[in-house]
Amino acid sequence: MSNNNNFKKIRTICPWWSCPSYDGIVATVDVKNNKIIKMEGDKNHPQSKGYACPKGLNDWQVIYHSDRFTKPLLRTTSGFKEISWEEAYEIAADRLGEVIEKFNPKSICATMAEWPGVALFMKSINSPNTITNRDLCQGTAETADPLTYGECITIYRSSQDFKNSKCILLVGTNLPHSCGGQWQDIKTAMSNGAKLIVVDPRRCEAAEVADLYLQIRPGSDGALALAMVNVIIEEKLHDDEFVNNYCLGFDKLKSHVQQYTPEWAAEVTSLSVDEIVKAARMYATNGPASYRGNNGVCQHANSTQACRSFAALISICGNIDVKGGNRLAQGPPGREDFIFGDFLKSAIVDKEVEDQTMGADRFPLWAGPNAVMRRPHNPSLINAMIHNEPYPVKAWIVFWNNPVMAYASAQKVIEAMKKIDFLMVLAYTPSPSSDLADLILPIKHLYEYDFIMISSYGSWISTMPKLVDAPEGCRDSFQILYDIAEKMVKKGYIKKNYLPWKNAKSFVEQTVSNGGPINFETLCKMSPMTWRPKYKKYKKKGFKTPSGKVELYSECMERFGYDPLPTYHECGDSAVSLPHLSERYPLYLTTRRVQNYYLTRGAGYAWVKKENQYPELLINPNTANERGIKDGDMVIIETPKGSIQHKAKIFEGIRPDTVNGIYGWWMPEKKTEENGYLNTNINFLCSFYPPYDPEIGINCIQGVMCQVRKK
Structure with missing residues (x-):
């Protein structure tokens, strides 16, 4: 942080907290006039290295948007009218309480599960239906990876040690466009001789400089991965030492993938046999190698098995938690097991309640107490709002989200929002979803209060000190949800408020200190704080799987009736299937x-x-x-x-x-x-x-x- 008369330069990070780029930002703030002047990339940030995309450079303008919500708004027969916060809390508590009394706590759902205040608010209500939108992006990988090696290391969490890789495999992702800092790492690796393989139906920017570009048929990525595994095993290019000591089910996998020949995959993917074989050899013989998948591989109706197939590919080549490979999580010194988001474990409801999570009966790997994600099946929730089956869903809390635009079958989402008894939206500015709300609550921007970003995969912490004061009528989401929960306790609608934070400040201080001497102000002086990554941590701790090993053969999947080995099936609504x-x-x-x-x-x-x-x-x-x-x-x-x-x-x-x-x-x-x-x-x-x-x-x-x- 530096001063120049009334202007300050303050180091922060892009507020799009779920974006994978994590761009470090230097903000210029006019302190006297309480106004942000501009943003620029932070050249010293370990993740982005000076890169900042248009969002990171411009999102501060949302603060001054002409249509920004600055007062609670209540829908009336003549439109929205401004009300006080006390009125808003009374209405929210009573409307949610009415649903609990008339129906059941599980008849209330909320987005988004990843935000700690939302998750613990829903535990206070005792509803298992805290929505994640991961099904709309990388939920398949976030299921397949933990089933294989206990945590997710293949998508957007900065787990790839690109700059030290000798081969980089990108599938359905375009890092020059989405993650500029990581793309710089890839360019550094390539300047040192690393190979780049890009798989995408569209010749994206990354494909332009690839050593091997595979223009695959959409939805057939899993077939490519299985054929690569076939070639690597047949040609004995796998890592024998890692497979023998740290993997379960290799012999079964070896037998299983004999059917997935390059010739078979060529027919499925529309690639050539030579391209498939070349990709397998390039990945296996240029180690250590790193892999990154994204929406292009994760958003098909066969993507869980596709992601399992790529997980097997990484595993048999020994590219897990090695320098230049895909790293396992490692928190800061003294808190090595910390992963930002682990606090969500404390938000899990009791088992008898979680058993009733929407979709748990049909998709037990996604919903319910034995699932990986432990979140409701979103299509089933929308259907229940409309048809009251298998039980009615009558209230929806929407935070920092726009379901009308984000979800499939948006016509049905609109119908559902219009049919439920109560829709409460917490937002900065209007959207098609807030247009349908019964109650709109104005939230502070992340630049209007202290916050923190922690990457246990990228080995850094960045503070986000408050840059400017918020409009008087806006409140942070932690405070809003805490206050509503307190109101519901006093009115007897719920028994306990499980939110331990009265506001964002208390959340940040608790996260930073964890009972220790360090505080947010001290951490700001160190930000961004980095630590040296440790490799092959599994040698001491094993993997976070039931066996402690990489599970190429998943008994968990077998127990629920799914194929325990990575397999391929055509998408049910593709031209091949129909x-x-x-x-x-x-x-x-x-x-x-x-x-x-x-x-x-x-x-x-x-x-x-x-x-x-x-x-x-x-x-x-x-x-x-x-x-x-x-x-x-x-x-x-x-x-x-x-x-x-x-x-x-x-x-x-x-x-x-x-x-x-x-x-x-x-x-x-x-x-x-x-x-x-x-x-x-x-x-x-x-x-x-x-x-x-x-x-x-x-x-x-x-x-x-x-x-x-x-x-």
Whole structure:
């Protein structure tokens, strides 16, 4: 932190706390006028190394948004009206209490589970239905990884030691676009001779510089992984020492993958046999190697097994927790077992309550006390809001989330929100979801109070000291939920408030000190704090699996009736599975996001609209010519679930059978539902209904069958 008269430069980090980039930021603040002036990348941050994407550089502008919520708002017959916080607390407590008394605590659900205040508030209510949106992104990997080696190390948690890798495998992810600091590490590794393999139906920026680019058919990533495992085992390229000492089920895996030959995989993936064999050899013989998967591999109805297949690939090559591989978590000195988010374990409800988690009967690996995620099945929750089956869900607390735009079958989400008894939204600014709320509570921006980011995989801690004061009417979410819970206790609706923090300040101080002498102010002077990673920690502690080893053969999966070995099955709604629909819908619809967006957040901000006026659909020139489509034409994208429109962008780097649109797009400047979001949001084309991923119940939101025509 430095001073220059009335201006201060303060080190912080991007407030998009669930974004994988973790960009370090230096903020310039006009202290006298309580105003942020600008943001720039922090060259000394260990994660981002000076890189900062448009979100990190511009999100502070949300604080000064003309439509920002600054007072609690109550829906009335004539629209929203401002009310006091005391009135808001009374209404929230009574409306939630009425649902508890008339129905059951489990008839209340809330997003988002990853935020500690929300999770513990729901424990206070005694409802098991605390929603995670992981089913919309990397939930399949977050299930498959722990089943294999006890924790998630393959997706966005900075576990990849890219800069020390000799081979980097990127599947369904484009790090130059999403994680600039990590991309710098990859470029450093490549300058030292590392190989780069990129797997993506779209020739993304990373693919342009790859040593091997595999333009795979959407949804067939698992077939590629299994064939690579086949080649590596057949050619004895695996790590014998690691497999023999730290893996269970290798012999069964060896026998099992004999069916997954490169020739078989070539037919499934539309890659060549030579490409598959080359990828296997490149990954296995250039160790240590690191792997990163993302939405492209995680969002299909066969993705849990696909992620298990890549987990097996990593494991048999011994690339777990080695320098240059995929690291296991390691907290700061003295708290090595700490993982930011472990406090959620204290938010678990009693077993007899958790047994009633929505979806636990059908997807026990996702929902219920024996699950990996231990969160409700979101499609089933939406269905229960509409049809009251298997039990009614009558209240929804939405925090920092926009389900109308984020969830598949958005028409059903809208119907559900309109049908329930009470919808409470905590937000900065309006969205299609807050438009439907009964009660809107204005929250402080993360730059308006002290906070902290901890990466036990990236080995760093960054503080986020308050930059400016919030508008008088805004409160932090910890305080809001604590106060509502206290009100519900006093009124007799609930027995206990399990939130130990009265506000964000107390949460931060408890997280930082943990009973020790250090406090937030001291940590700010050290931020970002780093520590030296330790490798091969499993030699002392083992893995966080029942056996303490890497479980290539999962008895947990077998116990629930799933294939205990990584396997491949075609997505239930692909052209291969539904050939009778392939003539009408011959293309695969995949998605990406523009860099200014994070999920569905950003549409209402001027700095986003300045760069991105309308969503664009990437389409191969041959595919476009067949349909009479030219660059810039408005096109209709149609699936069995409906149609929307994008603007065509001719792009030679995409497969002829694949198009690529932008998800979560909405236009708040348009005042009607049709123009504002119904016509542009790709999630309206995806289904919340089966076929699901068999293991955890996610629906297919990549590689959806579609047709495109000129409007």
